[in-house]
Amino acid sequence: MYILEGKKPVKTTDVNEWSKSLEDNRQVAIDRVGGECTISTVFLGDNRSTDKENPIFFETNVLGGERDGYSQQYSTWDEAERGHRYIKRTIREDYEDNIN
Secondary structure, eight states, X not given: OEEEETTEEEEOOOHHHHHHHHHHSOEEEEEEETTTEEEEEEEOSSOOOSOXXXXXXXXXXXXXXXXXXXXXXXXXXXXXHHHHHHHHHHHHHHHHHHHO
């Protein structure tokens, strides 16, 4: 179990602290593109990686649109922000190409 201290994941053993932190402090970014696609990047609250050298604490998910179900995972808040912006830009370009 991990909580965020600022933008950094920190291990905790306190289940109540962990649960509360996920309610209060989970969203990195969220955007809608083209009225049909939502891009959401969140802190996961645990390490989803089996590789100790490369933890996974953050994830972007695409809901709706042509890339529905696409996801990308990251180790740090900064990587998650950059990844979110990249995915948003890519989907926006796809959307604009389809309406032109």
